[in-house]
Amino acid sequence: MSRRPGFLVYGLLSAFVLGSTFPLYWSFVIGSVTKERAIQSPLPLYPGGYFLDNARRVFDQIDFWSALANSVLISGISAASVVFFSTLAGYSFAKLRFRGSNVAMAFVVATMAVPTQLAFVPLLKTFSNLDLTGTRTAVVLPFLVTAFGVFFMRQYLLDAIPDELIEAARVDGCSQLRTFWTVAVPAARPAMAILALFTFMQTWTEFMWPLLILQGSDVQTLQTALDQLKIAPAGGIADIALLQAGTLLATIPLLLLFIATGRQLVAGIMQGAVKG
């Protein structure tokens, strides 16, 4: 496997990458023509000159910036919360011994297999009892902790911190909290960054739960705002050019984040995989 790859490998990989990029390009093509042109055969293959025009209509029709702010806020809080709780619990599971830790960890892992998103019936009811329906709080609450987060941090910390280090800290008379703070947190930092990034992206792309809890409310996330773009200015008719322009606009923030942090994300996914 040490042979230098030939043209075939580069060719196939390029084809795969082109395939990955094409839908975004297509979205831009359709988002940059008029709505009449968007459904006219033969379909356009190159971008037209109406993207800014369509984008302006997107901004007219939905409160894009407020939806963007909500998405950032909700994803950010979710990421911070997941990282906080997962690091604490993951450290405990990985490095400290306590009665029932095995059972508890097995339980957490097992719940990863249960589609709790199917549990929206009681959730809606519960949130309505709390008068939370249609609020940002209601959107973010379910994303405050994840089983995966704990699992991920535990796997990472298992190897990342030598036991001797913790022992040394103890011998020095450090309290558990201090040990956690001075030994575990610095060691966990790379994993924390990756988990934060990952959680941020996951929450950002959520659709069903925000739709369920927010529809009919003036609070929207980017994903649910997209759903609202299906309204044309005069009549309930889909305008594909508008829809694609909006889709692209809603994707751009995450795309920028990806360009900035893709390297870490790749490393994180691969690291998690080997340990998992």
Added chain:
Amino acid sequence: MSVTRTDAPAGEVLATSPATGSPVPPPGLTWRQKLSHWDFRFSPYLYVVPFFALFLVIGVYPMVYSGYLSFFSWPRYGLTHGEGVGFANYGHVLTDPVFHKAFWNTIGIFVLSAVPQVVVATVVAAMLDTPLRGRTWWRMSVLLPFVVAPAAAALIFGSIFADKTGLANEVLRAVGLSGVAWHTDRFASWTAIATMVNYRWTGYNTLIILAALQAIPRQLYEAAAIDGASRVQQFFHVTLPSIRPTMLFVIITATIGGMQIFTEPRLFDTNLQFQGGADYQYQTLTMYVFNTSNSGTDPYPRAAAATWIIVLIIIGIALLNYAITRQVQRRGER
């Protein structure tokens, strides 16, 4: 984690084991030492309790509550549930032809997404596991679709797979084939939806498998090469067996995701009542739950019953998965 670790007293670090089983600190310690003992004993719990407090209400309570609800009647628009009805709601769901269809649709879409995903991801990972120029760039590139939210992917592919005005059919017609009824034909609709799923997840799984490939000791290949194994033989006899656990991981996560698929078919739907196609061609189990929860009689309890049936199905599939893998593994060892 070993069993012994769990049985050891709380708060002890692996390397040390002064093992006192009793909750009371040994006598003769100073107050400060006692405090330290309590600190070490209970901190581990303190660290996991915040997580579990949230997790129990977020993850566990809704499931339990929906289980409870599934045995009651709850008329539409009623504010509270009515009397107990035994297993009637389960009976309704299990005898509903739409549920049967949704079950097979879900399985179909799952197979059409899991199989190509694993195959393509393995091939691409193998290509990435070569000394490429611009390695990081390639890796990032395959992960790109991951930033496209399911809703966005569904809208983009919805335009590609539109029956009359879509790109896919236009291309097919251009090369002289007839267009495909993406929203009508059951298999075609599954393919379209599976394509959206594959688009988002193949790159991600590629990286996971790539990580597994890189963890294979290079000596194994060298040994195989010395034995005269060709590169293809090496792939089947060294690579595949080595990444089997990772494959299983990929397949299981794909199963869990596949059974929950909702956004893509819902946004793909051309039926005004969101039935997943007029003939329920691509109504999935999650869509069934969603629709049930707001229509007909007893919407909540029936949706809850359907939810629990789906959980049992997933457990069943997971066990099946496990059994098959063990069987395969045993055969491999023989």
Added chain:
Amino acid sequence: MRHSTTRRKAAVGAALALVAGTTAACGGDSEASQASLGKDDVLTITTFSDFGYDALIEEWNADPDRPFTVEMTKIADWDPWKQTLTQKLQAGDGLTDIVAVEGDAMPQFLSEGASDQFADISDSSLDDRWVEYAYKAGQTADGKQVGYPTDAGPEAFCYRADLFEKAGLPSDREEVEAIFETWDSYFAAGEELTAALPDTKWYDSSGSIAQAMLNQAEFPFQTADNTIDVENAELELVWDTVTGYSTTLSPRVVQWKEDWTANFTNDGFATMPCPGWMFSNIKSNAPEVEGWDIANAFPGGGGNWGGSYLAVPAMSEHQEEAQELAAWLTDADQELAAFEAAGNYPANVEAQESLAAENATDPYFNDAPTAVILADRAAAVEPGRPYKGDMYSDILGLFQTAIQRVDEGASPDESWETFTQAVDGLS
């Protein structure tokens, strides 16, 4: 990592609930506690499709003497909004102070249990404000007013005069009335046109013709005591007619979807049933197409398609203000403005009269006298037809789905079988 990132959707709330000592809403239909609004406090309203309220609400909010501020959420289509509305009424939370309800679904929200979830907005001073049948359709059997009528949907027929001419059919507004006299004459003309123009279908969708015919039936889905009965001659006639012409006269696309929209610009069809609110749909879908006209006739008499209501959920904390705004939005001037903006034909009597007096014409539709046509069409509507029981909207959805199946190639018998099974599943 994928799915496990879990959507532990949440019951964090549950914990909070326990901690907080379980807030209200668990028991009974207790009304939300009321709070009055100041000038800058927001009253919320949700509408679907286009109610033509944008300018009105802007005007309201621009008034320095407004009693409160209004914020409107618009949902694309009725059907997803119906799902949400149902879900949130069940949950007893999460709806705006005013919600728009489509007329076909009104009976379902007026039924026992459901109507408790709405505030009583009865006001005897408004008794003569709207046409009677629309007004009555917004109240429960025991006279509780749940909704104020926003509009009515008397149907005319829109047609492409240019395509008629090409096919050798009469195209003049008066002459075509003979075509739209009866369903027989209508379908016969359709066969003529499709024979002459093989790329054009006769109507926009099977669904809209089914809707038009259903609106003339007496008891299509339920008998007067709300017993479900779909195996009746009236419904079977609609079914046989629409599915019978599926392959010849229908473009077999689903209303409101992309392929349907595309047909507006590529001469995909020549006629469509046209309630007032459809006018603006045509204009926005085919701004460049010349040749649309409106016939002052409707096969088999008349019919009403659509017509919605504004209702105030009991969970609203500003019911009084909500009622005030709903009354304002459905007053003559505002219903007229909505007609101008979105073509929604007013249910308000005074607005109807002033429309007729104004004798408005529409240049897009070859200067058709839209106001007169809609007034005539409104007069042809037979009140109380069709009978709408509490399941009307649900069964209608299943019926339209069944027609879509046939359009997509299923055999009518099989599709009917699936339909009756699905109807059974509702109870």
